[in-house]
Amino acid sequence: MARIVPVNIVVLLACAVQLLAPLALPAAAADPPPSCSKTFQTNEKGLCSEAPDRIFSPAGPWSGTGGYLDGIALPPPAPDSGAAAAQGGAAPESSKWRWRRAGLWDSLGSGLGIGATLFSESVYGEPGSPRWSARNGFDEGVRDLLRISSKRGREVAEFSGDLLMGTLIGAPVVDALATLGVRDRNWDALWQTEMVNLESFAFTSLASSVLMNTIRREKPYARTCVGTRCEDYEQRNRSMPSGHVAFAFTGAGLICTHHAYQHLYQDPGNERLVCGTSLGVAAATGLLRIMADRHYTTDVLAGAGLGLISGFLLPRLLHYGFGPPAGTAxxxxxxxxxxxxxxxxxxxxxxxxxxxxxxx
Known part of the structure; x- marks a missing residue:
């Protein structure tokens, strides 16, 4: 029987190329230092002060949108999308990266996470015996209700779940490329956003691999196996958490997070719509995994929790912070x-x- 490649390895091989992206992207020019306008003075500390109108615009990309108050930098106000479009294709202010930047340590951490996942999958990815085969009434009740009885039907449900998961893995990557790259030509913000995506997916890959290989819970369909004759014999003892659901909710969380902070569509209604749709697709992925008899309900809930941590919490811990997104405070x-x-x-x-x- 041909060996089925775990989803962790497929995802990592697909997203690891982002580590080489700086070689292909144009280098972002450094912002010039701010300078005082004619109505301001520079004090002994090199700061602008004694401003009659309190606020002025420094030179550089913030011109006309930011300022200093007695030498203290003030954040720029919310941009006008119409004005940005009238600037001849210039990147709108909403797409400028204003948070912690990904650097060498972020790339090294992502690379180590990818390497550790590949090691975990190659050495421990086919546990021969389960550590957890006991069943409970909750999981069994939901399984009896949702499991598709025909093998063909379960195969269709499994394929559909694979398709939805793959869509949510690619969605935050393509979404940023279409808005920050193709539309705005803002390669710096695009690179930073894709690094956030890479970090989250690498974390999901490593965490799900270690948990599945450590917990070694027997999958629901394993009870029907006769010797090695099984629907997915190699993966029969890797049920918790659901890797498909973890990756799906990671992608959905990244979409929601990027749109909340960067306003990629520059329309609050569309930002909420794409976030809600992504979460709905992730939930449908979990439902299909139960219908295909690939996971118990508690496996799906555990995968959803892991994905939400990777998609919502991790980007805020490492980059965005926990302040209210621009325009909502x-x-x-x-x-x-x-x-x-x-x-x-x-x-x-x-x-x-x-x-x-x-x-x-």
């Missing part, structure tokens, strides 16, 4: 509020401390 004269979380270790006499600083 109460805005003052300086524009939208952006929050950040900083953890700093500090050595003390007789011990150590971890200082948590929240800016908003």
């Amino acid at each position: 109460q805005e003052g004269e300086g524009g939208a509020t952006q929050g950040s979380l900083t953890l700093v270790p500090k050595a003390l006499e007789g011990g150590a401390a971890l200082i948590c600083e929240v800016q908003f």
